[in-house]
Every structure is written in structure tokens, then in C-alpha cells.
């Protein structure tokens with residue numbers, strides 16, 4: 001324990017410009033230690049004293065959390081939240097060039113500028129599959145809590161090069177679970193994906209559904225991780241929770257994903273393609289809601305569970321484009337094309353299980369999320385006419401389609 005006291009109630013993240021200000025306390029009010037540095041963090045912390053009880057009570061108090069993929073979009077946001085509430089964080093990330101390494105480096109710089117104390121935030125650059133590197137890290141840091149976000153993401157690139165997905169996602173996760181059980185980790189929370197529902201015919205995805213028909217190596221790798229997690233729970237009583245994220249977006253969001261690309265292209269007057277009449281609908285989740293769900297899962301040592309983390313309602317492609325136009329103040333140049341075979345009209349997350357077992361509820365509407373993301377985009381990239389950060393050739397200049405919206409994460 002490094003001199004930071006925790007409130008007995010569980011702090012819950014909300015974006016600092018959340019209009020539900022009555023729920024919010026300033027970060028200083030929440031901290032009981034004056035030297036805790038999180039004043040400039042884009043998050044504030046809220047105590048929900050009247051929170052509904054969950055079957056597994058949250059662990060309260062200090063943690064040292066290993067955040068893999070902590071230079072990436074979701075990992076860096078989770079790390080920021082954990083540090084802001086007083087936990088210590090160890091980040092491991094190989095900082096690969098799936099998208100611009102400058103973006104990942106700037107995520108780490110952002111964290112370091114907020115939390116300069118190296119005893120609270122340690123950053124390691126390396127591959128989670130590297131046995132000696134990871135063993136040394138565990139022996140030195142001895143994290144008892146793991147938030148495993150590192151993975152090769154992206155569906156289409158996984159079809160082009162499945163082997164790096166098998167390496168980072170399946171071998172990497174197996175390696176981490178081996179270390180987790182050997183070092184007596186309390187809780188192993190990891191990122192799965194809504195992509196596991198890819199072969200599903202239903203439109204309201206529930207965890208009870210059979211997902212034995214993944215339609216890409218990426219989806220198969222996430223399903224494999226869920227199966228391995230069960231095995232580690234069965235063999236070694238490792239507490240594991242798999243989190244199936246539904247398209248996550250927001251400030252610092254991944255440049256290969258539709259929300260960022262739509263905002264970027266519409267802002268720069270570059271054409272987007274719309275397949276069908278725009279009525280197809282998807283579930284998009286704002287980053288602070290996802291971070292809250294991840295942290296709730298870290299705090300609760302479920303034995304073995306799979307959770308959907310989404311907004312729980314869909315937004316049509318047409319509304320999506322309209323909102324981006326409204327908040328960028330620019331008209332989209334839309335090339336309307338016929339429906340693609342296999343498109344489904346409506347897909348979204350059933351989040352009842354996460355609500356009951358984690359106390360999770362999304363709070364940021366899609367319009368509010370887009371408004372905040374556009375504000376961030378304008379600040380970060382507003383004067384730049386160049387396409388931003390999409391590093392891989394397979395993503396550069398690729399036309400957007402409703403298929404992309406469904407299959408990118």
C-alpha cells in the first residue's frame with residue numbers, strides 16, 4: 001500500500017463532462033490523499049453509495065494491476081482509471097504497428113504525464129508471449145490482479161494473417177494464465193469480443209447463446225481464449241471473467257474503427273460508402289462505460305463468467321451518419337450501394353447479465369458519445385487534412401461499409 005486510502009464504497013468512473021453532475025464528485029473530493037495526482041485526468045471518480053448489491057461483493061482497497069495492452073485504446077483508459085482511484089498499474093505492451101505507434105506512445109505519454117511516479121506506474125515494452133521477459137516481470141512486480149487487454153484486434157486482417165492472431169491472442173492469453181495461476185493471481189479479467197457472435201442468426205446477443213461458429217480467425221481466437229479460461233478455472237481455480245466488448249469508441253479511439261473513420265472522413269470531406277438504406281443498426285459503446293464495466297469485473301472475483309459489455313441498444317447507420325454530420329458541422333459525401341448479402345438488420349448486446357452480476361449499466365447515449373468524440377477529434381486533429389493514424393495497408397483508404405461496422409473489433 002503506497003499511502004493512498006480508499007473509500008469503502010466502490011468508485012465508479014464517469015466522464016468529466018458528464019451532464020449528470022449531481023452524481024459526480026470531484027477527484028479531489030474522492031481522494032483522501034492530497035498527493036494523489038489525477039487532477040488533469042479526463043476521468044472523474046464517483047462514489048455510488050447506493051449501488052445495487054452484486055452476488056460477488058467487490059474487493060475494496062489497494063490493488064496492483066497488470067494491464068496488458070496498456071498502450072492501446074481500452075487498456076490505456078482502464079489504466080488511467082485505476083491509477084486515478086489509487087491503484088498501482090504495471091503496463092506491458094509490445095507497441096506493434098497494427099495502427100500508428102505514435103498513437104500508442106502518446107497514450108503512454110499521457111499516462112506518464114498524469115502519473116509521473118514510477119513506483120505507481122511501471123511500463124514494460126515487450127511481447128506477452130516472451131517467456132523470460134514475462135517471468136522476470138512477474139517475479140519483479142508480482143501483480144495479483146490482471147486486466148488482459150493485449151491482442152491483435154481486427155477481423156479482416158486476421159483473415160489475411162491468422163498466425164499473428166494465434167500468437168498474440170491464443171498463445172499470449174495461455175501464457176498469461178499459466179503465469180497467473182503460478183503466481184497466485186486473484187482475478188484474471190480479459191477482453192473477448194462481440195465478434196464471437198459472428199455466425200449467429202439472432203439480433204439480440206446473449207451470453208447463453210451458442211457461439212461455436214466463429215467466422216474469422218480473430219473471432220475464433222477470442223472464443224479459444226474463453227475456452228482456455230474455463231480450463232484454467234477448472235484445473236487451478238483461477239478466477240476469470242471474459243468481457244465481450246461491443247464496438248468501443250470515444251476520445252483516443254482506434255483509427256481503424258468505424259466511429260473514428262466516419263468522424264475523420266466526414267470532417268475532411270472524404271466519401272463514405274453506405275450499403276443498403278441505412279436502417280441496419282449496431283451497438284456502439286462509449287469508452288467510459290466500457291472502462292466502468294472492466295473495473296467492475298476486476299473488482300469482483302467471479303469464478304468463471306462471460307459478460308457482454310455494450311450499450312444495450314442499437315443505432316442505425318443512417319442515424320450514425322446524421323449525428324456525425326450534426327456534430328462535425330459537415331455534410332457527408334455518401335455513396336449509397338445495394339445491401340450486402342448476409343447483412344442483418346439489427347444487432348445489439350443483451351447486458352442483463354453484466355447488470356445483475358457486475359452492477360454494470362451504460363450511461364452515455366450515442367449522441368453524447370459522438371459529441372465528445374468529435375470535440376476530442378477537433379482538438380487532436382482538427383487542423384490536419386491528412387488521414388489520421390491508420391497504419392496498416394489493409395486499412396488505408398478502404399471504403400467503409402456496413403460490413404465494416406459490424407466486423408471491425
Ligand SMILES: NC(=O)c1ccc[n+]([C@@H]2O[C@H](COP(=O)([O-])OP(=O)(O)OC[C@H]3O[C@@H](n4cnc5c(N)ncnc54)[C@H](O)[C@@H]3O)[C@@H](O)[C@H]2O)c1
Pocket residue numbers: 068069070071072073074075092093094095096098104126127128129148149150151152153154167168172191192193194195244245246247248249254409
Ligand atoms: N475496441 C473495440 O471496439 C473492441 C471490441 C471488441 C474487443 N476488443 C478487444 O479489447 C482489447 C483492447 O482493444 P483496443 O481497442 O484497445 O485495441 P488496441 O489495438 O488499441 O490495444 C491492444 C494493445 O495490445 C498490444 N499487443 C498486441 N499484441 C501484443 C503482444 N503479443 N504482446 C504485448 N502487447 C500486445 C498492442 O500493441 C496494442 O497496444 C483487445 O483484446 C481487443 O481484441 C476491442
